[in-house]
Each structure stands twice: as C-alpha cells, then as structure tokens.
Amino acid sequence: MKIALMARNANLYSHQRIVEAAEARGHEIEVINTLRVSINISSGRPMLYHRLQHPLEEFDAVIPRIGASVTAYGLAVLRQFEVMGIYPMNESVAIGRSRDKLRCMQLLARRGIGLPSTAYTNDPKQAEDVIKLVGGPPVVIKLIEGTQGIGVVLGETMQSAKSVIEAFQGAKVNILVQEYVKAGGMDIRAW
Template identity: 55%
Template sequence: MNIKILSRNSHLYSTQRLIEAAKKRGHHVEVMDPLKCDLVIEKRKPSIFYKGKVITDTDAVIPRIGASVTFYGTAVVRQFEMMGVFTTTESQALVRSRDKLRSLQVLSRARLGLPKTVFTNYSKDVGEVIKHVGGAPLIIKLLEGTQGLGVVLAETKNAAESVIEAFNGLQARVIVQEFIKEAGGADIRALIVDGHVVGAMKRQGKEGEFRSNLHRGGTASVIELTDDEENAAIKAAKSMGLGVAGVDMLQSSRGPLILEVNSSPGLEGIEAATGKDIAKSIIRYIERNV
C-alpha cells in the first residue's frame, strides 16, 4: 500500500515509528507537510498538489496534525477523504476533538464520567462560577491550551477569582473544573486503536506539580486498566468518532473521569512505558480497512 503521513516534522519520534512500522510490513510510506499541500476543488475531481506534483495512488493517510495548524490540516484530510482515501483520523472527528468545550459536551451526552465543568461567556459573577464546581481548590483551563500549558490550579477562592477575572479581562476563554484531590497529581492515558485498548500508562506529576504531562516533567509507568476504565476509554474514543485516540482519565472515588480525548496522541511515552509496538497496531488498523 501507499501510505502518506501528514506531519510537519519527519524527525519526530511518532512519525519515525510509523514510517518504520509501515516499511516493516512492506508498505511504501511518504511524509507530507500538510501546510505545503495545495487543494484543487472541482466537480468530480478533487486533487492535491504537493511541491508542484499531483498526489495519486494513495491508499491511506495518517494525520499527525498539530493543534496550531488544525484548520488547514483538517482541510487537507477532508480533501483526501473526498478522493476516497482511508484516513486513520476522520476530518470531522479531528475538528471535534480540538474543541475542548464541544468534546466535553459530546462525552457528557455519551453518559461518561467527567469532572464537573463550567463554561461562561466572560461572566462577571465569578463567585457563582466557583460555587458551581464545588469551590476551591479548582482547575482553570484555557480552551486553546495543549500539553499542560494554560492550566492553572487555584488553591483558594481568592486565587480562583483573581485568575478567572484576569483571563476574562484578556478575553481568553476558559473552562473551570472541579479539582479531583484523590487523583494525587496522576492520570491515565489509554491508547485506543480501532475500538481496542492497545496500551495504557499511568502518568505521575513531579513533586509539587498537579499536571502529569510528560512534557511537564511527569513520569510514566505501565498500568492494567480496570474494566470500568477500559470501557470508559473505548466509549470515549467511539463517541468522538476517533479510530486512533489517546484518552486521558482521572481515577476518582466515583469511577474514571474523562479529561480529554487526543486525536494525535504521541507514541514515545506510551511505547516506552508499556514496551508495546503501538505504531504497528496503527498500520494493522489501516490494513484491515483498505
């Protein structure tokens, strides 16, 4: 098969692993920078030009679209779909997953456990917002934040009011969430491929850090999910329409709580923690569908 990986950096670990896994299974693979694709839209003959050459004979694409290029990257994925090419992440699912508020609404509709969350249109009644999530401590997240950036733990009511008012003053949209103390600064990342958990790890924030992101200095270890956690992760990916997804969860006294569903999950941390060949699972997913 001819497989295209949509990635801005061919040297990234995840991109390299996907190239390696595809070649091992006898496929031809090429990395394309989605921002260098020109889309030609016409009746019955949508096409893509890359570096001046028309793209033909593509069987599948693996989108590795960064958050900063979601708009154009999604347009490229959509164009491949119009050309009848299989994609491991559909364009609509990609758009849905990048909108944190919409994602939470979709997950809520699927009756999945979530931390209590409040979103307002720059409400001046900050005290009421804090009250809705059960008071301080609480978490404040920028809607556009990634990899733990734009996430604040407000430990007191005064601190929460100050931070929310500051973001409101900057017209930066935020969501306010309850703080799950029993999670102890840790979360779970489950990697879903084609409706199955192919790997899971527990990420623990460094001492004094409530964010567990590996990019923020957190550590990862392999974990065996409970039935509830596995079912929640699979259901979350399915509700978002994602064939490949990283589902982040908190362990709480009321069961697993979904934090986020990532449409371009990194492979380095989870492959290192679990020792599993996640890239191979993604290539096999393509083989089953093309």
C-alpha cells in the first residue's frame, strides 16, 4: 500500500514512528508537508501537487497529522485527497468537528454523553447571565478553537469571570463558559 503522511515536520518522533511502523509492515510511505501542497479544483480531474511539480495521485491512503495552527488549510488538503478517492485514516469532517469545541459539545450532548453544563453567547452584555446559566462561579472559560489547555481560564468570582468573558468577546474571540467540576487538583480528560 502507498501511504501519504500529511505532516509539517518529518523529524518529529511521532511521525518517524508512523513511518517506521508502515515500512515494517511492507508499506511505502511518503511524508508530505501540508503547507507545500497546492490544490487544483477542477471537474472530473481534481489534483494535489507537492511543491507544484510533484502530483499526489498514486496514494492508496492518507494519514493526516494536522496541527491546530493550520487546521483550515490542512482540512482543505485532506478534503481534496478524499475527493480524489484516497482513503483517509481520519476524515476531514471528523477532524473539523473535533477542533470546534462548540460543535463537538453539541454532538456529544445530542447523543446523551455526560458533559459539564456549558453555555455560549455572542453578547458581552450577557456575561453575568451566562455565568449563572452554568451554575455560577467558579466557571471555566475556554476558547472555542484552543487546544491542549491554551486559552482556558478559571473565573473564580463573578467579577473575574465577567472580566475575562468581556475581554475575550471585546477581542472578537469566541468562547464557551462551563461549570467548574472539582477534580482534586487534577486535569481529568475522559473519552
């Protein structure tokens, strides 16, 4: 099988291990720098090119390793692989949903998955109402597009939480407000 590994840095340990594992199983794998790919959108013959001279059409599968800072472009490249009939290990729609915390929370809630009470508003004048909606302070305020704990703030009092919410919304940054779930000083992530 010929596999494309979408990755910006071929030297990362995790990417090297993927290459080693694929080769150990007899696959041919090529690391493609996502930001060096050009997309040709045309009816009947969609194409991707790496550095404009190398067509990316003979792959059987693609493994996307899309960093958060290049999500939009990475998903566009991955969608083009999908349009070309190349099997993705993770589909673009799934990655996009996972990167949008609001959409992800909505999907989980629709399926009855237990979640902390979460609120979202676009009106900075409703900061206090949103805080009350999730049970009052302390609350967790999260950037919708942040990853790995970046853009997560604990609003311990009504005033501090309001200030953070108003500052984020004043900067035109979308946020979620969640009830604070005490975890004994640990960060608990459950799947």
